[in-house]
Amino acid sequence: MADLEKDINWENLDSLESFKKLQSLKGAVDIAKELSSAAASQRVKDYSVNMGAGLTYNYAAKQVNEKVLKVLAELSEEAMLVQKFQALYNGAVVNTGEKRLVLHHLTRGQLGSAVVADGTDKREFYKNEQKKIADFAEKVHSGKITNEKGEKFTTVVQIGIGGSDLGPRAMYLALENWAKANSRFKMEAKFISNVDPDDASSVLAGCDCAHSLFILVSKSGTTLETLTNEAFVKDALKKAGLNPARHMLAVTSKTSPLADNPEYLASFYMDDYIGGRYSSTSAVGGAVLSLAFGAEVFADFLEGAAEEDTLSANKDLLKNPALLDALIGLYERSVQEYPATAVLPYSQALSRFPAHLQQLDMESNGKSVNRFGQKIGYVTGPVIFGEPGTNGQHSFYQLLHQGTDIVPLQFIAFKENQTKTDVVIEGSTSQQKLDANVTAQIMAFACGKTDSDPNKSFAGGRPSSLIYGTELNPKTLGALLAHYENKVMFQGFAWNINSFDQEGVQLGKTLAKKVLARQTEGALKAYAELLNL
The missing domain is CATH 3.40.50.10490 (Glucose-6-phosphate isomerase like protein; domain 1)
Structure with a gap:
């Protein structure tokens, strides 16, 4: 390499x-x-x-x-465009800004040699996560995993923003009618992304929370908008007399505070080598699509992606x-x-x-x-x-x-x-x-x-x-x-x-935290005051 x-x-x-x-x-x-x-x-x-x-x-x-x-x-x-792709899928540190490998192609197939990172064969890691998701989805669909009353879950709601929302939401909508027409539809999926409380309120108003699973998606476990929406949902569940731990899953990295957390019914993992906007073929898309349509549909989705990856080499x-x-x-x-x-x-x-x-x-x-x-x-x-x-x-x-x-x-x-x-x-x-x-x-x-x-x-x-x-x-x-x-x-x-x-995403986040902490001056303070902050 x-x-x-x-x-x-x-x-x-x-x-x-x-x-x-x-x-x-x-x-x-x-x-x-x-x-x-x-x-x-x-x-x-x-x-x-x-x-x-x-x-x-x-x-x-x-x-x-x-x-x-x-x-x-x-x-x-x-x-040397194809050679650069070869370097990427063989484990080169192509993401120079964050000094990381770029491995989303490994979620759907092995194009080159085995890639070992953090002491782990990453292709095997992603395959194992896919299998874990498939097993969990089958248990939900068969009624082996139920709510507190032993009733089946009928809806899945993904809580995430950016790549944790846009890709999975687009993929779900793309396959919803196909799944219904081909008897592959298992559960309705909904999505909460915007930190605007009207978004979460609207989705929850259209849900039967007692029969809903909520997937919290945050690689770092620290995404402000996502954690805010999680708190919003947990509050609604508690007010409905439901235990959030029996209704929530986490898709995160193994180094995040969400990993192996008893507050979640199950946890599925991705890692820093998959960017959010490239994550639809990882657990980020895998959990919601497998629950909505079945693991076989998600596997076919990955197979199609792998075919195009092969052509790209x-x-x-x-x-x-x-x-x-x-x-x-x-x-x-x-x-x-x-x-x-x-x-x-x-x-x-x-x-x-x-x-x-x-x-x-x-x-x-x-x-x-x-x-x-x-x-x-x-x-x-x-x-x-x-x-x-x-x-x-x-x-x-x-x-x-x-x-x-x-x-x-x-x-x-x-x-x-x-x-x-x-x-x-x-x-x-x-x-x-x-x-x-x-x-x-x-x-x-x-x-x-x-x-x-x-x-x-x-x-x-x-x-x-x-x-x-x-x-x-x-x-x-x-x-x-x-x-x-x-x-x-x-x-x-x-x-x-x-x-x-995506450093361009970070500056606004930093300034927003300053506004919320009342650590502002000049024009930033004046703009904050316009909205009673």
Whole structure:
């Protein structure tokens, strides 16, 4: 491992000869012309890559051609992007800011050699935690673990914030209807995240607390918002005459004050080598998803993620969808200088997926210094936003079509809906109408429309990609999640930044503690007084 790390060059993007070549290709591809030509149909077929688990990444509507792709492949090789991924999954200390390994890939499979940290084989550690969760979930579902009255639990509520909420919540919502349609639904899941008391109050008002399990998720065991919400829930349980220790689980690290604590019915573990936004395939997502849908569904989810991880280890750019997506995105951000990317899932099940990707991408690659703390002279992560289609079409698509900024688009679509129920109206089903909108938007954004009325003219030239498959199920969801995790990782490597810490989150926390401790002065004190603090 030491030799592998030694052979890797961690250089800034603007020092690479391939990046200079890429800059010379700015604006070289007219996507409207490409998709209007006689060869357009063949381009749509050829510009596709297998993502695993039945998904395909299509980039025919991106502003790339064979020449651009050749330079992107050169950049991948010169920046040693796949070698850096290999170093990561073999146990290199890639998180330089916190001097930690980065091991979320190990939660779903062994890509390289065994990784031993803290005297533990980490793959075996994560497998054992998965098994513990599976055993616990089975006992809850079978009635071997019950409330004080011997009654089954029917609801699970996750208490956490950031990565302890956004990813697991998005994954649960993505699979809820699928599970119901396939007789895999076990328990309803709810989520409490915001320290705003109205959040916890609303969730508790919709719960039968006597038949609810609460999962407290905090790696450190010290997250202020999460511990505040835990106290809120415990108070509600006590007022209902219930013993919190019979209703609460902990997902934490073995070094936290929550570990092996008798105040919890059970404890499941993660560690410092898994960042919150990368934790959906760990116990953070595993506990709630296994309780909601069964351990087999969670295992399938991990299998889909592992399939995409394997593809991400391929050095061939055109056989590595996450790397290809990452480098096209880098071209759009660092060469074309597009400020944002819109993630547009044409699937209601993925309604919170863009919110998860906001954190994943912006918390990872929102950096202006390199991995050594030195200022960099090029732009890094884009703003990420999105809503499910067709809702977004009636919201912010106006700016996407005719606004002054070009915003690259990432569409996600499926041929079939999850419930397999539909109705024919005016000669087509709802699903067909949904997918027709996807294809129409891709072409409308790319090719635009001229009109004598400038207000009705569309410039076109708006690039997009399409990820598609037959249906959204546990395996496809796992592959989709891993695709974006690996895309963000590869972009961070190329920008030579550390995608695995988040110091930007910490400053506000520190100042908030000062406000609560009444240790303020100047403008901070004045702002606090505006809110009676």
